[in-house]
Amino acid sequence: xxxxxxxxxxxxxxxxxxNLPCNHSTxxxxxxxxxxxxxxxxxxxxxxxxxxxxxxxxxxxLIITEDRKSSTLILPHATLRDTAVYYCIAPLNYKYxxxxxxxxxxxx
Amino acid sequence: GAVVSxxxxxxxxxxxxxxxxxxxxxxxxxxxxFWYRQFPKQSLMLMATSNEGSKATYEQGVxxxxxxxxxxxxxxSTLTVTSAHPEDSSFYxxxxxRAGQATxxxxxxxxxxxxxx
Numbered sequence: 001x002x003x004x005x006x007x008x009x010x011x012x013x014x015x016x017x018x019n020l021p022c023n024h025s026t027x028x029x030x031x032x033x034x035x036x037x038x039x040x041x042x043x044x045x046x047x048x049x050x051x052x053x054x055x056x057x058x059x060x061x062l063i064i065t066e067d068r069k070s071s072t073l074i075l076p077h078a079t080l081r082d083t084a085v086y087y088c089i090a091p092l093n094y095k096y097x098x099x100x101x102x103x104x105x106x107x108x
Numbered sequence: 109g110a111v112v113s114x115x116x117x118x119x120x121x122x123x124x125x126x127x128x129x130x131x132x133x134x135x136x137x138x139x140x141x142f143w144y145r146q147f148p149k150q151s152l153m154l155m156a157t158s159n160e161g162s163k164a165t166y167e168q169g170v171x172x173x174x175x176x177x178x179x180x181x182x183x184x185s186t187l188t189v190t191s192a193h194p195e196d197s198s199f200y201x202x203x204x205x206r207a208g209q210a211t212x213x214x215x216x217x218x219x220x221x222x223x224x225x
Contacts, residue, residue, distance in 0.1 A: 032212060043112075043201050043216035044152070087151075091212045094140055094205055098152040 004088045009103040012082075018075040020102050022088030025069040031092055033064060035073045037084040038101070044087065047073065078106045111135055112204050114217035121192055121224055128188045129220045131202030137182035138204035142214065143175070146199040158185050182207065192224040 005023040012018040024033060032051050036044040048055055048062045050071070055062045061074040075082055087101040111134040121127050131141060140159050144152040156172075158164040158179035166172045174196075176188040185204075189196055199221050203214040 034213065036216075038152075041199070041219070041221070043114075043203070043218045046213060046215070049211065049213065094212050094214075095154065095157060096142070096152075096203075096212075096214060097154065098144075100151050 004090055004099050006086070006088055006099060006102045008100065009105070011105050011107055012075075012078045014080060014106050014108050015077055018078040018082065018104060018106070020073040020075075020086050020088075020104065021070060022073070023070045024088070024090045027068050027090050028092065029068075031090045033062070033068075033071050034089045034091065034096075035060070035062065035086065036089065037082075037086045039084045047086075078104075080106050080108060082106050110206060110215040112138075112202065112215045112217040114200075114202055114220050116220060117218065118221040119223070121222070123193055123224055124191055126188055126190045127192055127222060128186055129200055129202075129222075131185045131187070131204070131217055133183045133204045133206075133215070136204075136215075137207040138185075139182065139207045140205040141179055141185040142203045143177060143185075143187050144201045144203070146201060146219075152201060155187075189222065192222070194224045197222055197224045 034049040035047040038044045050062045064071045083106045085101040085103050113132045115130045143155045146152045155170045156164045156166045158177045160179050160182050164177035179185040201219045203216040
């Protein structure tokens with residue numbers, strides 16, 4: 001797995017966009033970037049993944065830099081239910097190594 | 109689709125006893141299942157990887173004789189914590205890869221909270 005680095009915590013106002021960065025400078029050419037989130041005392045929930053191109057689904061958008069050394073997860077209109085720990089993972093094989101993640105707190 | 113369940117969702121047991129946790133893929137076949145442990149305010153730590161019909165691969169520092177993993181079918185993996193002690197109290201989470209899936213996406217169960225008294 002490529003090592004990933006994320007800020008420990010972030011706050012975001014409800015209704016605003018939440019932009020969560022992830023650094024994965026050692027990522028190799030065939031490693032995808034996956035994002036999951038974990039709400040307190042639950043299993044992680046898949047959000048989105050990408051390789052080179054930007055991706056969007058009903059939950060979020062993923063912006064990957066051209067050199068693939070970093071990415072940003074965007075929650076376009078954060079709600080209180082988006083308060084969670086967000087993990088960025090770049091697995092080389094099927095095995096995931098979780099970092100500390102970013103604790104996002106959405107404020108009313 | 110891609111739902112993973114765990115049973116029980118929580119369990120309390122006495123020190124020295126063994127506890128079995130089940131992980132099931134409900135609507136897909138899982139060639140590979142993973143077991144994680146999570147202590148309060150910490151991240152998930154991978155314990156072992158199991159493939160259907162073969163022995164599990166344990167991460168460094170995880171005692172294979174203490175945490176017995178069986179992956180007997182494409183929809184079921186079990187983790188047995190043998191001779192449990194209070195320090196084994198933790199949140200145990202399983203995940204699964206869908207058979208035939210081209211990507212590394214894992215589907216996670218809701219977790220099992222184990223308390224050893």
